Amino acid sequence: MDPRVALTQQLQALETVPDSYIVVSPELIILTASNAYLLNTLKRREELVGRYLFDAFPDNPAAPEANAVRNWRASLEQVIATGKPHQMALQHYDVLDPDRPGHFVERHWKPLNTPVFDDEGQLRYIIHSSVNVTEEVLSRRALRISQGREHDALAEAERERQRLSHLVMHAPAAICLLQGPDMIYELVNPRYQQLFPNRELLGKPLLEVAPALRNTLVWEQLQEVYRTGQTHQEQDMCIPIVRTTGAEPEDSYFNYTLQARYNEHQQVDAVYVFALEVTEQVKARQQVQALYQELDQANKHLTRVNADLDSFVYMAAHDLKGPINNLEGLIQALREALPTPLPPEGDLVLDMMQGAVVRFQRTLVQLNDVLQLHQAYDPAAPPVDLAAIVDDLRQDLLPALQQTGGVLEVDADACPLVAMPAKSLRSLLYNLLSNAIKYRHPDRPPHVRLNCSTHDGFWHLTVQDNGLGLDASQQASLFALFRRFHNHVEGSGLGLYTVKKIVENLGGRVEVQSELGVGSTFSVYIPN
Template identity: 40%
Template sequence: MPTPAAVLPDEVSTDTLLLHVLDVSLTGIQLLRPVYAAEEQTPVDFAFVYTNPAGLRISRVTEPLRGTLLENFPHTHAAGVLAYYQRAFAADEPLAYEVNYQADGLDNYLRFQARRSGEHLLVSFTDTSDQPRSAVEESLRLRQATEQAALAEAERQRALLYRVFEQAPAMICILQGPEHVFEFVNPPYQALVGERLLVGKPIAQAMPELAGQPIFALLDRVYRTGEIFHAHEMLVQLDHANDGRPHLEQRYYNFIYKARYSAAGQVDGILVFAYEVTPQVQARAQVQDLNEELAALNEELRATNEEYLRANTELAHTQQQLRQLNQELEQRVQERTQEAQTARLLAEVQKQRLEQLFLQAPAAICILDGPALVYELVNPAYQQLFPGRTLRDLPLLEALPELRDQPVWHTLQQVYRTGQTHLELGIHIPVARTEGGALEDFYFNYIQQARFNEQGQVDGAVVFAFDVTEQVRARQQVQDLNEELAALNEELTVTNEELHESNTRLTRTNVDLDTFVYTASHDLKAPITNIESILLALRDTLPAPVLEDAMVAHLLDLLGKTVARFQFTIGQLTDITRLQLAHTGPLEPVELARVVADVRLDLAPLLQAASTQLTVDVAPALVVSFSPANLRSVIYNLLSNAVKYRGPNRPNVVQVRATQEPGRVVLTVQDNGLGMTQVQQRQLFGLFQRLHTHVEGTGVGLYITKRLIENAGGTIAVQSQPEQGTTFTVTFPA
């Protein structure tokens, strides 16, 4: 029979006694409230309601616990404590649990007793940190410490592997299990389908458009047999834009499927290493099309010219050589791909997979360490370029001193200094294949990429190189064929000589007209200057009463304005003549923002007088290729017109913007002024065209502006609505 409990005297308060018991207890006591996720019946976490002093001491905290169990002690999930709490809350009786907890700042062997109390969970727990540990506890702690260290090392190796994969320029992914679930994809692989979610999904679900293509069957075969699969220029069609288009784009890839093995030696996944070769395939198709066109042309000329027949025969022979060369090149690529096979190491599993990837890659890959760029790792394809030369553990310039003054060395230094990736296509690099041998001409496509340590600092460089010497030489042969075709076409240019002579006569006529305008404007300067001098002499010599006469003052003022307009018009004619005689000023890189700021400063009195609200959005880094003086003239003309032709019934608002686009910079000047009709817009850039007579001008400013822009290879366009405003759009060569 159970021992009957002693009865407390009536004067003892049970509430006070309970608080005192919790305060003096050497056992940790906690009261927790379950936390549920949406539409879940089982708690996903527990929130702290109360913890007694002993519980705070065991938990190594001094302040009352707030928040949830996982927020304060994340390791409770891995240690099984959270699952134990969930079981205890679901049971109708107390449950016990013991664990050696070595995380979250704790190193205790804990014993728990917990049961549900209404809508709360009551937990009692003790630790043995201040007591001698048994041999079993010590053995358990040692085993757990060893396991944690092994897990940490494995995770570090995994993070290193993934970091290298993330920085690799090739497309890399890891597929897990027989369903080929995406476990990892690097940025180049993810870029194939944009923002489409891949990780965590089977490839058949993530890329359903691959159905009917060979990919799924190949993956199943590699997973089933463990055999490596090499694909050369295989057609793979994906919905790259994720818009569900019925006709998918045709792209070609070289890739490797390599089985991944578990610790038990069983296939548990597939490594994929791929890169796109669509440009090479299309280039070869273009070469084939060119060959067919040349054959057709030679067939047409055979009946009239035996010389062309011989040329046709030579061309056919050259085509045969080119096809044979392409076949040999493809065979070499396959041979080099087969040579870059698996090389298993006896080190950790993650390091083994990484080195296998480097050794099996069809590209020549090396890893350079430190500012001296010391060869840390060289794969067989890279070493094969230099048979008999020692590379490993030597600085780059000590191993290959002939690279010192070549661009490849300078770009490597720049990559290490800036961390920015550098790409070269078909670059010429003379190197000696053997020690002390003669320099040989090679051509490479290569990528130089910075390697970053765990602190995000550059500590080395990774180089991916592809030997394209044969392709470059083949391209040179095609160029020779094109030159032969150009020689044949040169005979056709004889018929154009008469047109050329006509154009020459027309050009001479234009030059004569330009010379006449220039001479006329020059000859008018002297008489206008004399009239201006006479006007100044009249102002100085006429008596004061005469100058004060209203009619005389009006006439003198009218004469002065007329002289000024003559001088302005002559200056414009001189500018027009210079435009005709000189195609454009010297082009040089000009900072667009600085020129806009200078013109804004020059127009400050005009902007202030018109109360103009001017907004400028031009990035300081924007640079255009233009004559500095001509660029200032263009911006001055457009900005001053936006102020002069403002609307009289509303505040003047002018906006200047510039954006960078591929190969060009686009400048817009927008106002809310008088605006123009469609007819006026067609007349706008004509010589001596004045569309608004209430503003002083000669009608040549926009004509000169258009000529300056077009002479420099740019364009200018206008959009306008009457009483709404005008927008000028100018494109400059970048």
């Protein structure tokens, strides 16, 4: 086999393995990467292949202590020099955030660099396998932080128990005591003082310190508590705060409790204020809500785009039929109008024109089939009798079975009824069964087995054959629209795409296991 073809097949096989791999040349040019590696690094394969490794994965300037590029380069150079694998230590190597240019997403890895040689002992490429242990590292970090916080909290609790008389002054909340109907500051703890840095509060009326509170709901609540003695609580209240003299008020958000203080005559003489500033949390929620709104708008836009695409397909599949048929008629009229016999080159040109028209007509029919597939889903359709559908299909497939000497075995007793539209079930089974016969192995008659069982809330339909089979690279793109791998039989490339779309419309999935030259097994899972 051509070494380049062999290399290409090896790289394609690595792309679908479940582990996280990236493959680089001895010159550190990226050759390919597995799907798992792309998922872990937030990359697309076309962004990586052909690029210099460290251009695609630069250092995070915000984490210079990680020395990520330097460590990886040193390991690769060691592998190239010694020809031996090198297990790297735990690495902090962040990846670029595709949604925020210039920003990085934290990642931690356990990497291993392994050389691969050709038959002549020359280094062909290096496989960099890496286990993403970010969650484990972050969990350990969170545990340390949590343990540290727990330790601090216990120490703080012990200190607070030792100085109960100073509870208010050491509380984490902003606390003050406002005396009389004018709400004059009688007590202010340090946290409250931080709201008004470098300003004297004690002995001054609240409205002198914060005149923006006049005629606001906060002022009315303070007055109401002073008059009635009833405690009042508020969440996420927006209060304009002038934090420095001469500055404009800043909208700040607080959770607070207003509680009356009684004198020796059981009369309210002051109001306690216990407040926690939650400005950052509220603004963060507002940002999340804004993002949700943007996402909703994006979804609505996508819906409109999909509708436009359906309209385009409809136009292409229907509105172009007339002009194409007219063109076919014109070609026929031209053939009849020209003198006979035509020179060979004239016949050739007319045949080429007629062939182009036929191919265009076939494409329009296929587009119409795709459009109908997108519009055919009916979630309210009643369950159908699987055995009846299979018996009907057996009659349709009988000529092909007799012509090839094929055998169709059916075991569907476990699924008397299947909850999907009859038309969809028939189309699904016909495509799978006819493919099993159509793509038979030339050295043996087709032997096809259809089985149905129930498993974990799904109907499990399997179609197994002993036909040509598929290699790994073919399986990766098997269900793509208009994708064909064999040209020795008629086909449009719509069959397996139709199967996949039908199953996905029902909330299910389709899988394939195949071995080249041995056969294939298609497994369809439909929710029951």
